[in-house]
Amino acid sequence: xxxxxxxxxxxxxxxxxxxxxxxxxxxxxxxxxxxxxxxxxxxxxxxxxxxxxxxxxxxxxxxxxxxxxxxxxxxxxxxxxxxxxxxxxxxxxxxxxxxxxxxxxxxxxxxxxxxxxxxxxxxxxxxxxxxxxxxxxxxxxxxxxxxxxxxxxxxxxxxxxxxxxxxxxxxxxxxxxxxxxxxxxxxxxxxxxxxxxxxxxxxxxxxxxxxxxxxxxxxxxxxxxxxxxxxxxxxxxxxxxxxxxxxxxxxxxxxxxxxxxxxxxxxxxxxxxxxxxxxxxxxxxxxxxxxxxxxxxxxxxxxxxxxxxxxxxxxxxxxxxxxxxxxxxxxxxxxxxxxxxxxxxxxxxxxxxxxxxxxxxxxxxxxxxxxxxxxxxxxxxxxxxxxxxxxxxxxxxxxxxxxxxxxxxxxxxxxxxxxxxxxxxxxxxxxxxxxxxxxxxxxxxxxxxxxxxxxxxxxxxxxxxxxxxxxxxxxxxxxxxxxxxxxxxxxxxxxxxxxxxxxxxxxxxxxxxxxxxxxxxxxxxxxxxxxxxxxxxxxxxxxxxxxxxxxxxxxxxxxxxxxxxxxxxxxxxxxxxxxxxxxxxxxxxxxxxxxxxxxxxxxxxxxxxxxxxxxxxxxxxxxxxxxxxxxxxxxxxxxxxxxxxxxxxxxxxxxxxxxxx
Numbered sequence: 223x224x225x226x227x228x229x230x231x232x233x234x235x236x237x238x239x240x241x242x243x244x245x246x247x248x249x250x251x252x253x254x255x256x257x258x259x260x261x262x263x264x265x266x267x268x269x270x271x272x273x274x275x276x277x278x279x280x281x282x283x284x285x286x287x288x289x290x291x292x293x294x295x296x297x298x299x300x301x302x303x304x305x306x307x308x309x310x311x312x313x314x315x316x317x318x319x320x321x322x323x324x325x326x327x328x329x330x331x332x333x334x335x336x337x338x339x340x341x342x343x344x345x346x347x348x349x350x351x352x353x354x355x356x357x358x359x360x361x362x363x364x365x366x367x368x369x370x371x372x373x374x375x376x377x378x379x380x381x382x383x384x385x386x387x388x389x390x391x392x393x394x395x396x397x398x399x400x401x402x403x404x405x406x407x408x409x410x411x412x413x414x415x416x417x418x419x420x421x422x423x424x425x426x427x428x429x430x431x432x433x434x435x436x437x438x439x440x441x442x443x444x445x446x447x448x449x450x451x452x453x454x455x456x457x458x459x460x461x462x463x464x465x466x467x468x469x470x471x472x473x474x475x476x477x478x479x480x481x482x483x484x485x486x487x488x489x490x491x492x493x494x495x496x497x498x499x500x501x502x503x504x505x506x507x508x509x510x511x512x513x514x515x516x517x518x519x520x521x522x523x524x525x526x527x528x529x530x531x532x533x534x535x536x537x538x539x540x541x542x543x544x545x546x547x548x549x550x551x552x553x554x555x556x557x558x559x560x561x562x563x564x565x566x567x568x569x570x571x572x573x574x575x576x577x578x579x580x581x582x583x584x585x586x587x588x589x590x591x592x593x594x595x596x597x598x599x600x601x602x603x604x605x606x607x608x609x610x611x612x613x614x615x616x617x618x619x620x621x622x623x624x625x626x627x628x629x630x631x632x633x634x635x636x637x638x639x640x641x642x643x644x645x646x647x648x649x650x651x652x653x654x655x656x657x658x659x660x661x662x663x664x665x666x667x668x669x670x671x672x673x674x675x676x677x678x679x680x681x682x683x684x685x686x687x688x689x690x691x692x693x694x695x696x697x698x699x700x701x702x703x704x705x706x707x708x709x710x711x712x713x714x715x716x717x718x719x720x721x722x723x724x725x726x727x728x729x730x731x732x733x734x735x736x737x738x739x740x741x742x743x744x745x746x747x748x749x750x751x752x753x754x755x756x757x758x759x760x761x762x763x764x765x766x767x768x769x770x771x772x773x774x775x776x777x778x779x780x781x782x783x784x785x786x787x788x789x790x791x792x793x794x795x796x797x798x799x800x801x802x803x804x805x806x807x808x809x810x811x812x813x814x815x816x817x818x819x820x821x822x823x824x825x826x827x828x829x830x831x832x833x834x835x836x837x838x839x840x841x842x843x844x845x846x847x848x849x850x851x852x853x854x855x856x857x858x859x860x861x862x863x864x865x866x867x868x869x870x871x872x873x874x875x876x877x878x879x880x881x882x883x
Contacts, residue, residue, distance in 0.1 A: 257304030301781025303329030306360025488529025528573030731865030
């Protein structure tokens with residue numbers, strides 16, 4: 223997520239490591255939320271996240287294999303297609319239907335509501351169905367109290383029909399929307415009072431108009447922020463309006479704003495909100511809140527100290543990087559699990575890396591803070607980092623510490639490549655998720671690290687050699703004469719489709735499409751066990767993954783029946799080119815040699831593209847040797863793949879798909 227000033231200046235990254243963010247929702251207290259998902263064909267698993275400034279949510283390079291380094295999600299809800307999001311708050315609506323996050327899921331045809339109770343510096347997840355509506359794409363609200371939801375009904379991945387979509391107007395029963403005031407016509411006093419407007423949209427209009435008026439004083443905004451009987455959201459809106467309108471006035475009032483427990487978090491966030499306006503005089507009062515009893519204040523302080531750029535904060539940040547609670551039990555795939563106790567730790571390590579706090583982190587090796595220090599050091603690509611790690615390595619014989627030091631050094635062998643016009647595909651729908659980098663590039667210290675690793679491999683015993691080899695493999699570091707870059711390949715066998723008997727009138731190959739659809743729909747629930755056997759018999763297994771954790775091969779089928787209606791699945795199986803799964807377009811890839819390869823992309827890294835053709839055979843193509851790519855209109859799934867089955871057998875296959883969760 224990036225943010226930018228309304229005039230186009232001061233663009234910066236807000237957070238990193240998410241995929242397919244179609245919308246960001248912001249609540250009245252500037253908490254940010256979104257839904258993203260995993261690789262096309264890798265499950266489309268929907269993550270609900272509290273998006274915190276400076277945080278890295280791990281996609282694509284850390285979430286699978288370096289899970290403890292990422293900011294955890296609030297929840298993973300399985301397969302879906304997250305689209306628009308809105309934090310809806312209107313005090314005129316019934317409490318049961320207001321002050322909650324709304325997220326649209328195109329794949330499930332539902333708008334979900336989330337009431338998110340606070341948990342430390344973040345929130346716990348909760349989800350209910352707010353609205354059933356075909357293919358919802360977005361939601362918005364106005365200052366009069368009306369909620370709008372857009373639908374992509376009848377739409378696919380093209381806009382080739384005249385009857386695609388509609389917008390629904392949602393209001394409570396017996397609710398009468400009242401026109402919002404013309405904010406530009408309000409008096410100064412009325413505008414300041416409008417910061418308590420019942421709707422978030424109304425307050426935003428008021429804030430913008432206040433910023434346009436020089437006649438509204440700092441004193442008036444301070445009074446509104448300090449007005450303890452006003453709603454909390456009104457006081458927070460007044461503070462942020464003051465910060466944008468009068469930076470000098472805000473700085474003068476800063477220490478008094480810190481006294482108020484409700485405003486403290488927001489005063490700290492506002493103090494370092496703009497990198498172009500940082501005041502070193504505010505460092506000490508901000509730093510004093512690093513051990514505040516409120517974890518949200520601690521989180522705001524950690525982020526603020528990282529943005530201040532003052533190395534005096536480093537030792538305090540190391541202390542703040544300790545876990546606040548044990549990790550909860552959850553899904554076997556750790557990256558799916560919420561983990562509130564890791565939030566402050568993640569922010570603090572990132573702040574240390576942003577500060578380039580090399581000396582402080584090196585000094586912490588050998589202390590109880592060693593783990594957090596090494597986590598920061600392995601993100602700081604400086605010669606001083608490598609020098610210091612080698613010094614530590616030369617002065618310790620503790621096997622565990624030596625292993626951690628080697629891990630940090632090997633992690634530093636690569637750095638992430640810079641994104642330029644000449645960069646490889648950043649990134650396709652199915653990028654390399656092995657991590658910890660996507661575009662692995664060497665830097666000035668890489669050869670020095672490599673030489674040391676080779677020496678250690680020559681001098682070490684078998685256990686030490688095995689450990690170093692494992693660290694190299696995990697970090698995808700291939701050293702000449704050490705790592706075998708040619709991965710062991712299992713040869714694919716071409717798909718051979720069973721033949722259909724042309725004399726059997728009950729087979730799908732011998733029936734018109736309309737009868738296939740009607741008979742399959744009428745066949746009932748089907749036999750899932752027979753469907754499981756048919757899945758293998760029909761060679762579906764060659765190109766589809768059907769369980770979480772499998773290496774992606776083709777469209778991932780877990781939760782497929784949640785994303786598509788029964789008739790849509792029948793059409794996709796019997797007439798695969800009519801409805802091509804998202805992310806599984808057929809591509810013709812022309813090589814510089816003149817060869818042209820056709821198939822769907824299974825995996826894409828900075829170096830190679832893995833393409834699977836209609837026979838199920840996969841081949842790796844070198845990125846630098848690709849001349850052009852052209853999208854095709856025909857599916858790679860072969861027509862007639864179920865031609866030898868009856869509609870009842872197709873129903874059995876669908877019944878088995880319905881068990882994949």
